[in-house]
Amino acid sequence: MKVTMKQIAKESGVSIATVSHVINGTKRISEEKHQKIMEIIKKYNYVPNFSAKNLRQQSTKTAGLIVPSFPDSYVTGYINGIQDRARELDYNLLFVNTNEDTEYEKKTVNLLHSKMVDGIILSPTSMDARYLDRLIEEDFPVVLISRYDPRLKNTPWVTPEDFQAGYDATTHLIQHGHEKIGLIYAVPNVTPTIHRIDGYKRALEQHNIPFNENYLELGYATVDGGASAARALLNRQPDITALFILSDLMTIGVISACKELTLRIPEDIALIGFGDFASAKIIDPPVTNINLPPDTIGKTAFDVLINKINNPSYNKHIQLPTSLIIRKSCGC
Amino acid sequence: MKVTMKQIAKESGVSIATVSHVINGTKRISEEKHQKIMEIIKKYNYVPNFSAKNLRQQSTKTAGLIVPSFPDSYVTGYINGIQDRARELDYNLLFVNTNEDTEYEKKTVNLLHSKMVDGIILSPTSMDARYLDRLIEEDFPVVLISRYDPRLKNTPWVTPEDFQAGYDATTHLIQHGHEKIGLIYAVPNVTPTIHRIDGYKRALEQHNIPFNENYLELGYATVDGGASAARALLNRQPDITALFILSDLMTIGVISACKELTLRIPEDIALIGFGDFASAKIIDPPVTNINLPPDTIGKTAFDVLINKINNPSYNKHIQLPTSLIIRKSCGC
DNA sequence: ATGAAAGCGCTAACAT
DNA sequence: ATGTTAGCGCTTTCAT
Numbered sequence: 001m002k003v004t005m006k007q008i009a010k011e012s013g014v015s016i017a018t019v020s021h022v023i024n025g026t027k028r029i030s031e032e033k034h035q036k037i038m039e040i041i042k043k044y045n046y047v048p049n050f051s052a053k054n055l056r057q058q059s060t061k062t063a064g065l066i067v068p069s070f071p072d073s074y075v076t077g078y079i080n081g082i083q084d085r086a087r088e089l090d091y092n093l094l095f096v097n098t099n100e101d102t103e104y105e106k107k108t109v110n111l112l113h114s115k116m117v118d119g120i121i122l123s124p125t126s127m128d129a130r131y132l133d134r135l136i137e138e139d140f141p142v143v144l145i146s147r148y149d150p151r152l153k154n155t156p157w158v159t160p161e162d163f164q165a166g167y168d169a170t171t172h173l174i175q176h177g178h179e180k181i182g183l184i185y186a187v188p189n190v191t192p193t194i195h196r197i198d199g200y201k202r203a204l205e206q207h208n209i210p211f212n213e214n215y216l217e218l219g220y221a222t223v224d225g226g227a228s229a230a231r232a233l234l235n236r237q238p239d240i241t242a243l244f245i246l247s248d249l250m251t252i253g254v255i256s257a258c259k260e261l262t263l264r265i266p267e268d269i270a271l272i273g274f275g276d277f278a279s280a281k282i283i284d285p286p287v288t289n290i291n292l293p294p295d296t297i298g299k300t301a302f303d304v305l306i307n308k309i310n311n312p313s314y315n316k317h318i319q320l321p322t323s324l325i326i327r328k329s330c331g332c
Numbered sequence: 333m334k335v336t337m338k339q340i341a342k343e344s345g346v347s348i349a350t351v352s353h354v355i356n357g358t359k360r361i362s363e364e365k366h367q368k369i370m371e372i373i374k375k376y377n378y379v380p381n382f383s384a385k386n387l388r389q390q391s392t393k394t395a396g397l398i399v400p401s402f403p404d405s406y407v408t409g410y411i412n413g414i415q416d417r418a419r420e421l422d423y424n425l426l427f428v429n430t431n432e433d434t435e436y437e438k439k440t441v442n443l444l445h446s447k448m449v450d451g452i453i454l455s456p457t458s459m460d461a462r463y464l465d466r467l468i469e470e471d472f473p474v475v476l477i478s479r480y481d482p483r484l485k486n487t488p489w490v491t492p493e494d495f496q497a498g499y500d501a502t503t504h505l506i507q508h509g510h511e512k513i514g515l516i517y518a519v520p521n522v523t524p525t526i527h528r529i530d531g532y533k534r535a536l537e538q539h540n541i542p543f544n545e546n547y548l549e550l551g552y553a554t555v556d557g558g559a560s561a562a563r564a565l566l567n568r569q570p571d572i573t574a575l576f577i578l579s580d581l582m583t584i585g586v587i588s589a590c591k592e593l594t595l596r597i598p599e600d601i602a603l604i605g606f607g608d609f610a611s612a613k614i615i616d617p618p619v620t621n622i623n624l625p626p627d628t629i630g631k632t633a634f635d636v637l638i639n640k641i642n643n644p645s646y647n648k649h650i651q652l653p654t655s656l657i658i659r660k661s662c663g664c
Numbered sequence: 665a666t667g668a669a670a671g672c673g674c675t676a677a678c679a680t
Numbered sequence: 681a682t683g684t685t686a687g688c689g690c691t692t693t694c695a696t
Contacts, residue, residue: 056671
């Protein structure tokens with residue numbers, strides 16, 4: 001059986017309240033008793049029961065983190081950033097991957113809300129996250145990462161500059177002389193996809209290149225998903241000379257597919273990926289990617305959560321700049 | 333303020349116990365009251381307070397997961413497997429990355445032990461995990477994943493067949509005619525490293541190739557760490573014709589370094605990595621890897637934890653077979 | 665400086 | 681079938 005404060009108190013010959021004060025430093029206790037109590041605590045390796053503490057204090061020093069997919073270098077990256085920051089601030093992290101399952105997401109949010117955590121960082125599976133309104137009205141701290149629902153009032157979020165990134169990648173391809181630019185995305189109806197496509201459209205428009213709906217292709221956010229999407233798209237639109245891919249695992253699949261189809265990169269088809277990944281520079285050819293700084297995004301999101309916990313009206317919307325990491329696949 | 337059972341009871345005109353029974357299905361309650369209570373619950377979107385429930389039941393339906401590093405395709409992979417299984421079994425996961433920091437690991441284990449979780453899955457940073465003895469004696473469920481301390485009594489673990497994998501990779505290289513085989517590892521004094529190196533030695537021995545300590549190199553488990561290690565090793569032992577690398581991020585770094593050094597793979601230097609990663613097949617050349625089935629390892633570890641929770645004397649040691657995924661970097 | 669005791673929200677044994 | 685109540689381990693107010 002685990003040791004409780006009661007037993008520590010008994011063995012130390014003091015009251016349970018005194019033990020509590022020694023542990024939490026909430027009141028001055030005589031040096032003598034302090035020593036004695038600490039000794040017994042050490043002897044039994046006593047650690048306070050968190051459930052009891054939480055129940056009493058209505059706070060858990062743990063944060064929930066709900067991501068829609070995993071692994072993927074971008075998601076993995078911001079998880080890492082969040083974890084680092086949480087650790088620095090002495091918070092724990094309850095981690096859930098919803099696998100793009102909206103119902104499971106709702107269930108999980110409810111569960112974490114039921115006082116298991118002090119707040120949550122969430123990347124919702126769907127554009128419609130209004131089910132959160134109820135919690136937000138109660139001032140339960142929620143911060144959105146990467147994806148957000150603009151209809152949600154009083155809810156901070158942190159994302160990359162998706163519009164700009166889509167614009168930059170497309171412009172770069174256009175500057176290489178491409179006009180028929182395919183785009184492969186993974187999750188429809190979420191802000192990153194929408195904004196990146198908006199950036200893509202804007203770049204085309206500025207160069208008087210007509211937008212063609214058929215150049216867009218939806219794929220699963222996996223290696224195989226990317227490969228299938230590339231095959232389908234290139235089969236339907238053989239005139240495409242460049243591809244812009246919105247997730248790193250798909251980028252890998254697209255490159256595989258191109259190799260199978262004996263399409264040379266970048267000669268036959270130029271390529272820019274989204275989310276820089278470790279092996280990008282040793283792939284043949286090295287792949288040009290948009291880097292969304294995942295680590296910074298994660299750290300920032302956690303800081304925002306802490307602000308939100310301390311101040312329920314905190315409501316910053318933060319967009320972090322991306323950068324185009326130019327290698328060879330774009331034709332440079 | 334959050335709604336509690338008390339208020340639900342009051343508003344439904346029943347006792348708090350009846351509400352509890354309706355929620356948990358622990359007793360037959362008349363259809364009429366059942367309906368009424370459910371209605372009120374839905375109206376307030378009531379969810380039981382977990383801390384209270386946990387405190388009462390001494391169980392939390394959440395498991396701790398402590399990994400030593402992140403990201404890395406192998407660790408990421410087993411996290412994913414664990415997460416999937418946990419979800420199937422309706423468990424939550426408290427996730428912590430220790431970043432190979434032993435003190436932080438101890439602190440985290442203590443924290444999770446204090447009744448926040450029903451058990452933990454741990455990949456220890458150090459070979460010496462005897463500090464766990466205390467918890468194990470209390471029958472706190474601990475299962476080790478990937479790495480283990482053989483001195484720990486009554487502690488199940490699940491790992492890949494590291495010895496066999498090291499043996500297989502080395503044998504394959506030997507069959508390609510290599511005798512001067514370098515080995516780059518990341519974490520000394522943990523079972524996977526030790527066993528893989530043992531497998532390597534064994535293969536050499538069987539082919540009457542002398543073991544040379546200088547062919548071993550320690551590097552950080554990152555892309556840059558792999559690159560530096562490769563430069564150092566190849567500089568010291570230019571006679572090396574093949575390399576066996578024990579972690580995927582390092583493998584990527586090693587390939588970069590070889591490219592910088594204008595060493596052709598596999599002609600000048602053959603290569604086998606450990607831990608198959610998504611982009612391995614589109615790297616130039618495609619890289620031959622040992623696949624440790626991370627997903628299976630994760631799922632199995634979670635199942636083992638559940639068994640351990642249900643039966644404190646459960647103590648299986650499970651080794652899962654690996655496979656050599658042959659591509660081009662080995663010279664095939 | 666220290667202690668007694670109430671109470672956080674829930675479950676479950678017991679009573680009706 | 682339903683209700684009463686003790687108590688999980690802790691913090692914290694109020695007495696002393």
